[in-house]
Amino acid sequence: xxxxxxxxxxxxxxxxxxxxxxYEQNCVKCHENMPVSLDKFFFNYLLKYSSERRVKQALRNYxxxxxxxxxxxxxxxxxxxxxxxxxxxxxxxxxxxIDTYWDKYxxxxxxx
Amino acid sequence: MSxxxxxxxxxxxxxxxxxxxxxxxxxxxxxxxxxxxxxIYFKLQKDLMLQTKRLELEEYSKELIDGLKLLHIYFDRYRxxxxxxxxxxxxxxxxxxxxxxxxxxxxxxxxxxxxxxTDGVIQYIHVLxxxxxGTKYTVVEIDDDRKWFAQAWRNILIYGGFxxxxxLGAGVMLMRLFLSPMRDAIHLLDRxxxxxxxxxxxxxxxxxxxxxxxxxDRLEPKTAKKIKRIEIGARTISTIYQDLTYLAxxxxxxxxxxxxxxxxxxxxxxxxxxxxxESKKIGIETDIxxxxxxxxxxxxxxxLVDNLLSNAVKYNRRGGEIxxxxxxxxxxxxxxxxxxxxxxxxxxxxxxKRFDSGAGGFGIGxxxxxxxxQEYDLxxxxxxxxxxxxxxxxxxxx
Numbered sequence: 001x002x003x004x005x006x007x008x009x010x011x012x013x014x015x016x017x018x019x020x021x022x023y024e025q026n027c028v029k030c031h032e033n034m035p036v037s038l039d040k041f042f043f044n045y046l047l048k049y050s051s052e053r054r055v056k057q058a059l060r061n062y063x064x065x066x067x068x069x070x071x072x073x074x075x076x077x078x079x080x081x082x083x084x085x086x087x088x089x090x091x092x093x094x095x096x097x098i099d100t101y102w103d104k105y106x107x108x109x110x111x112x
Numbered sequence: 113m114s115x116x117x118x119x120x121x122x123x124x125x126x127x128x129x130x131x132x133x134x135x136x137x138x139x140x141x142x143x144x145x146x147x148x149x150x151x152i153y154f155k156l157q158k159d160l161m162l163q164t165k166r167l168e169l170e171e172y173s174k175e176l177i178d179g180l181k182l183l184h185i186y187f188d189r190y191r192x193x194x195x196x197x198x199x200x201x202x203x204x205x206x207x208x209x210x211x212x213x214x215x216x217x218x219x220x221x222x223x224x225x226x227x228x229x230t231d232g233v234i235q236y237i238h239v240l241x242x243x244x245x246g247t248k249y250t251v252v253e254i255d256d257d258r259k260w261f262a263q264a265w266r267n268i269l270i271y272g273g274f275x276x277x278x279x280l281g282a283g284v285m286l287m288r289l290f291l292s293p294m295r296d297a298i299h300l301l302d303r304x305x306x307x308x309x310x311x312x313x314x315x316x317x318x319x320x321x322x323x324x325x326x327x328x329d330r331l332e333p334k335t336a337k338k339i340k341r342i343e344i345g346a347r348t349i350s351t352i353y354q355d356l357t358y359l360a361x362x363x364x365x366x367x368x369x370x371x372x373x374x375x376x377x378x379x380x381x382x383x384x385x386x387x388x389x390e391s392k393k394i395g396i397e398t399d400i401x402x403x404x405x406x407x408x409x410x411x412x413x414x415x416l417v418d419n420l421l422s423n424a425v426k427y428n429r430r431g432g433e434i435x436x437x438x439x440x441x442x443x444x445x446x447x448x449x450x451x452x453x454x455x456x457x458x459x460x461x462x463x464x465k466r467f468d469s470g471a472g473g474f475g476i477g478x479x480x481x482x483x484x485x486q487e488y489d490l491x492x493x494x495x496x497x498x499x500x501x502x503x504x505x506x507x508x509x510x
Contacts, residue, residue: 043184050248051205107187111183111191111245112192
């Protein structure tokens with residue numbers, strides 16, 4: 001049983017690290033240079049869209065079609081850094097990146 | 113079919129049955145109304161309690177939302193859920209997924225409602241405009257002390273019981289009011305029969321005694337036949353007179369019980385009815401065991417036997433047969449008459465019940481039989497088939 005678990009983990013670990021890499025390469029890389037961190041954006045999405053399904057759907061829509069009206073960033077931030085460019089990630093990679101983002105900042109299981 | 117449980121069916125009994133049925137139906141309807149009223153009252157009391165508690169719960173909810181707001185802003189620094197010993201709470205997202213809960217009964221949460229009771233707790237739902245930590249619904253829960261519940265039940269039982277008694281009292285009064293015309297009609301009929309009975313005695317006795325004095329042997333056969341017919345008619349009237357006297361006067365008098373020689377009595381009554389039976393060409397066959405006695409009032413036993421024989425003659429076909437059998441503990445009168453169906457057998461002991469209006473009589477015969485049978489614990493069994501005659505068996509502990 002233990003062996004099977006280890007084998008599965010070994011097979012899955014490159015896949016998991018690939019998902020994280022998509023997020024790191026395509027999201028964190030740009031946002032780490034900005035004064036507003038990614039977790040603040042996450043909590044703004046949470047504040048407006050509430051549930052996992054709705055947050056993920058809003059993120060996907062925005063990243064595929066960035067519009068000023070749909071942006072949750074402040075006026076100041078937008079005027080300084082501009083709107084995000086339209087993502088060139090495939091639907092599958094975009095899903096993986098958003099899933100990683102959700103898992104990283106979600107509040108489920110973190111409240112004490 | 114055994115009808116031993118069918119007893120004398122006077123007006124009081126039928127009145128009682130009607131009264132019981134009416135009261136049953138009336139009580140059912142009254143209960144329905146009271147249950148409906150109680151349900152509405154109970155619901156109102158519950159709503160009143162919830163409205164009172166709602167103010168308190170709204171305050172707790174505001175406090176919780178303030179705490180969530182702070183937690184949302186400073187989530188990177190601390191993650192302690194806002195708690196208060198006065199209430200328990202939970203938060204749910206827009207897809208009704210529970211984010212966090214300190215509830216005692218999270219399984220009873222109904223997010224589509226506002227305030228409700230479940231499993232001994234009161235839960236209040238508030239929908240947020242800004243979803244702090246993704247929270248769309250806050251649930252605040254306090255214990256339900258159930259004082260309102262006990263109070264509501266107490267009021268329902270006290271006032272409901274009071275109303276039930278009043279309604280039932282009114283029902284009985286209504287019933288008596290409705291029955292009054294029927295009772296008057298029956299009393300009038302009884303009184304009429306009683307008065308008529310008094311007037312019958314003298315002329316009937318005069319006719320019978322004078323007929324007995326006529327020496328028919330000396331008469332022409334034609335005249336003798338006519339005299340016999342007069343005698344039959346007079347005897348029929350005499351039997352009716354005896355029945356009416358029993359109903360109107362005798363049955364309330366204390367019985368003069370003695371060891372009656374049933375064998376002699378039955379034989380005597382058969383002989384008495386033989387003339388009547390012959391007029392319809394009906395033959396009476398007897399199988400009477402001698403020496404059978406029964407401790408009973410002789411007049412009443414005569415009335416019982418007379419009525420069985422009278423019916424056997426009355427409802428028999430022309431040229432029919434009657435069979436009378438007497439054994440210890442059993443008297444059977446069997447005829448070859450029109451017979452009865454199941455429904456008629458059930459109603460046969462009711463007073464003024466006649467199945468063949470052409471046969472004459474008042475329909476009181478078997479009512480008298482039933483009354484006497486009840487008084488002396490005699491069991492009556494009727495075996496009858498429509499068109500094939502009837503067999504009436506009177507049984508007693510020999």
